[in-house]
Amino acid sequence: MSETTTTPFVRLDGVRKTYTVGKDEFLAVSDVTLNVREGELVSIVGPSGCGKSTILSILAELHDASGGTVEIGNPESPFTPGRDIGMVFQKALLLKWRTIQDNVLLPAEILGLPMREARERAHDLLQMVGIGDFAKAYPQHLSGGMQQRASIARALIHDPKLILMDEPFGALDALTRERMNLELLRIWKESRKTILFVTHGIQEAVFLGSQVAVMTASPARMADHIDIELPEPRTLDVKTTEKFGEYTRRIYHLLGMQ
Amino acid sequence: MSAWKNYGYAVGAHVAFIALWQVATMVTDLPSYILPSPVETIRELWEPSYNWGTHIWATTLEIFGGYTLAVVVGVTLAVLFVWVPALNSGVMPLLVTINMVPKVAMAPLFIVWLGFGIVPNMIIAFTICFFPIVLTTHRGLIEVEPDLINLVKSIKANRWQIFTKILLPGSLPYLFSGMKVAAVLAVAGAIVGEFIASERGLGHFLLAQQNALNTSAMMMALVFITLIGVTLYGLVLLLEYIFITRKGIAT
Numbered sequence: 001m002s003e004t005t006t007t008p009f010v011r012l013d014g015v016r017k018t019y020t021v022g023k024d025e026f027l028a029v030s031d032v033t034l035n036v037r038e039g040e041l042v043s044i045v046g047p048s049g050c051g052k053s054t055i056l057s058i059l060a061e062l063h064d065a066s067g068g069t070v071e072i073g074n075p076e077s078p079f080t081p082g083r084d085i086g087m088v089f090q091k092a093l094l095l096k097w098r099t100i101q102d103n104v105l106l107p108a109e110i111l112g113l114p115m116r117e118a119r120e121r122a123h124d125l126l127q128m129v130g131i132g133d134f135a136k137a138y139p140q141h142l143s144g145g146m147q148q149r150a151s152i153a154r155a156l157i158h159d160p161k162l163i164l165m166d167e168p169f170g171a172l173d174a175l176t177r178e179r180m181n182l183e184l185l186r187i188w189k190e191s192r193k194t195i196l197f198v199t200h201g202i203q204e205a206v207f208l209g210s211q212v213a214v215m216t217a218s219p220a221r222m223a224d225h226i227d228i229e230l231p232e233p234r235t236l237d238v239k240t241t242e243k244f245g246e247y248t249r250r251i252y253h254l255l256g257m258q
Numbered sequence: 259m260s261a262w263k264n265y266g267y268a269v270g271a272h273v274a275f276i277a278l279w280q281v282a283t284m285v286t287d288l289p290s291y292i293l294p295s296p297v298e299t300i301r302e303l304w305e306p307s308y309n310w311g312t313h314i315w316a317t318t319l320e321i322f323g324g325y326t327l328a329v330v331v332g333v334t335l336a337v338l339f340v341w342v343p344a345l346n347s348g349v350m351p352l353l354v355t356i357n358m359v360p361k362v363a364m365a366p367l368f369i370v371w372l373g374f375g376i377v378p379n380m381i382i383a384f385t386i387c388f389f390p391i392v393l394t395t396h397r398g399l400i401e402v403e404p405d406l407i408n409l410v411k412s413i414k415a416n417r418w419q420i421f422t423k424i425l426l427p428g429s430l431p432y433l434f435s436g437m438k439v440a441a442v443l444a445v446a447g448a449i450v451g452e453f454i455a456s457e458r459g460l461g462h463f464l465l466a467q468q469n470a471l472n473t474s475a476m477m478m479a480l481v482f483i484t485l486i487g488v489t490l491y492g493l494v495l496l497l498e499y500i501f502i503t504r505k506g507i508a509t
Contacts, residue, residue, distance in 0.1 A: 060412040082414035093406045097427050097502075106423065110415045158413065166405075 007074035009038035009194050010059070010162065015068035017054050029054045031221040032068065034213050038077055038161075041188050041195040043205035045251060046215030052198045056164040059196065060085050072162060079161055083111065086155030086193075090167040092147035094139035094154075100126065101135040104154045111158050118157060125153040128190060130183065145176040149183070156191055163195045170199070178236065181207055185234055202255075206230075206247045207239060214254045223254045294474035302478040308463070310482070316459040318486050319376055320448035324383025325490060328440055331384070332391030333433065339392075340399045340425070341417075353392065361386040362450050369455045379451030379459065386447035387440035391433070398432025399425050434498040441494055445487040460486075 015032040018025050029051025036042050044052045057063045058070060061081055073079025086107070094103045101122050108118035126132045129149040131142070139147055148168060155163055168184075169177045181204060188195055199205050205212045206228055213225040228247060230238050238244055276296050283295035290298055302308065335353075339346040365382050372378035402425060410420060452461025460479045467475040 057408065060408070062408050062411060082412070085412045087409045087412050089405045089409070091403065091405065093403055093409060095424065095427070097430075106410070107413050109423065110410055110413055110419050160413075164412075 006037070006076060008035035009040075009072065009074055009077060009079075010034070010036035010196070011069070011071040012055070013069045015055070015058065015065045015070055017051065017058060017063065018066045027220050029215075029220045029222075032213075033222065034225060036194060036196065038074070038194050039192050040210050041185075041197060041208055042211050042213065043209030044196060044198045044213045044215060045200065045202055045205035047200060047217045047255065049217040049220065050215035051220040052215050053166050056087075056166055056196065056198060059162070060087060060164055077161060083158070084161040086158070086160040086163040088148070088151050088155045088163065088165045088168045090170045092139065092144070092151040094147055094150060096138065096140060099136050099138060100131065100142070100150045103139065103150060104157050106154060107158045113158060121159075122153065122157055125156050126150070129153045129187060143176075144172055145180060148172065148180065152184075152187060156193070161194060163193045165195060165197045167199055168197075169204070170201075177201075177204070182236070184208065189233075202248050202251045203239065206244060206251070207234060212247070212251065214251055216255060226250060291471050291473045294477055298474045299477040299481065302475045305475070308475060310478075312458055313460045313463045313479070314482055314486070316376055316456075317448055317452065317461065317483065320379040320383055320451065320459065321444050321486055321490060323376075323380040324447060325387060325440065325444040327380065327384045328388035328391055328444065329437060332388045332436070332440075333395050335392050336395035336399060336429075337421075339396050346396075350396075353389065357389045361447065365450050365454050368451070374455035374457070376459075379448050379456060382451035383444045383447035386450075387443035390439040390443070391436040394432045394436030394439075395429055398429030401432070402428055430501055434494065434502065437494050438491065438498075441491045442487065444490065445483060449483060 012032050012034040016030040017028040019028055020026075032051075032055055034042070044055060046052050054063065058065050059072065072081075073084075094100070095106070098106070101119075104122045104125060105115070105118055108115065108122075123132070123135065126135050129152050131146050131149050131153075134142060134146065134150075139150065142150070152168070155165075169180045172180060184197075185208065197205070197208055199208075209228055211225055211227045214223045215221065216223045226247065230241070230243060230247075280296050283290075283293055283298075286293075303310065335349075339350060361382070364385065368378050368382055368385075372381060406424060407420065410424065415423075448459070449461040449464075452459040453465060456462040460483050464476050464479045467473075467479065
């Protein structure tokens with residue numbers, strides 16, 4: 001009975017964000033309470049305008065929260081702001097004039113990491129995300145899925161502790177998206193990173209996350225969060241199980257869709 | 259090898275144009291002071307009193323000097339506009355207004371201020387061609403994906419890093435499109451300057467030969483002006499190839 005209850009790695013408690021435009025105040029997001037353990041993959045799902053991207057930008061310190069508490073890191077694993085963050089967006093956002101390898105190295109250059117080791121790491125990461133043969137290619141010669149693999153490698157190059165993903169597969173076709181979901185689970189297991197995965201795909205959220213935070217748009221708030229208990233390792237078969245159906249149904253209900 | 263085929267077509271069109279010109283002078287009985295043939299035009303090269311070298315050198319200096327100045331000043335201004343937003347909201351509209359003044363109409367003023375010679379004509383070429391460079395470069399510097407900036411800001415990229423690693427290289431395709439427009443304008447600017455006041459240069463030579471109704475010499479001067487322009491344009495294309503096309507970046 002030596003169960004050690006480690007402090008969560010990411011703690012959000014009653015976080016809200018408002019913007020003031022002239023005299024009017026707009027609510028971007030509210031009631032965000034979420035605990036994420038280190039090495040956990042948590043999905044945040046909701047419609048457009050629910051503030052899911054706002055949560056990520058608060059965690060990345062691009063915006064300050066207007067209320068509530070935001071804490072990242074714990075005594076076992078301290079977190080360095082401005083260093084331990086990796087981001088992946090819906091667009092791959094690769095620089096056209098840089099090869100895939102040099103794109104992956106961008107964060108290492110910005111952080112001033114030793115480049116020799118960074119280059120070796122880039123090589124390994126490109127292998128891991130499955131595009132090792134394309135290190136010297138330019139992004140525009142790669143498909144959308146492959147570009148997104150490169151942007152995941154870029155998010156990992158500086159070995160950050162927290163990866164924030166904002167609808168990373170939203171622009172991909174349905175089949176590529178399913179394949180990338182499986183790939184992400186594999187990459188997550190190999191890299192053992194803490195990942196926050198924002199999506200508007202309910203199935204995707206349930207399939208990937210060990211918990212799913214459900215957001216609604218009006219008002220922009222976190223409605224609930226659901227622990228997902230599905231057999232590991234997760235394969236596509238999981239999607240046909242009854243339990244999977246129950247989870248998705250619950251989320252549809254929370255979002256007021258049935 | 260379709261690239262070579264395309265080159266073939268391009269060369270063919272040029273040759274055909276000159277051939278058509280030659281044929282036109284042969285089948286019509288236009289006097290040569292109205293339309294001299296290509297052969298008569300080329301013959302003017304061997305007239306020593308024309309001092310081709312002096313005129314070509316003067317005009318080349320004016321065009322390349324004014325153009326280089328325009329690229330340096332244009333890019334610098336564009337960068338300043340991005341770095342100092344107040345400058346952008348103040349000086350940019352002023353520039354737009356000044357750009358509305360026909361530069362050709364300003365040329366006599368420059369002559370009053372600066373006297374005549376190579377430098378004033380350089381300045382006229384500069385004023386006529388620097389604006390498109392400011393505009394396109396500025397546009398290129400601000401057209402950047404906001405999320406890309408968020409990505410590098412999340413790891414505390416500083417302004418200099420964002421500028422050198424993302425904004426500046428990203429603006430190059432825009433800069434080159436502005437430079438191509440400007441190359442054509444620089445040639446026009448230098449010649450207009452020479453028309454108004456000068457003692458040498460191909461524009462000056464054109465006016466002098468017009469008085470003598472020496473049409474074939476005027477034609478030859480036009481050919482040289484065109485060649486200088488094409489050389490400048492070609493250099494810009496070469497730079498564009500080195501910095502952009504070779505890397506497969508679409509403009």
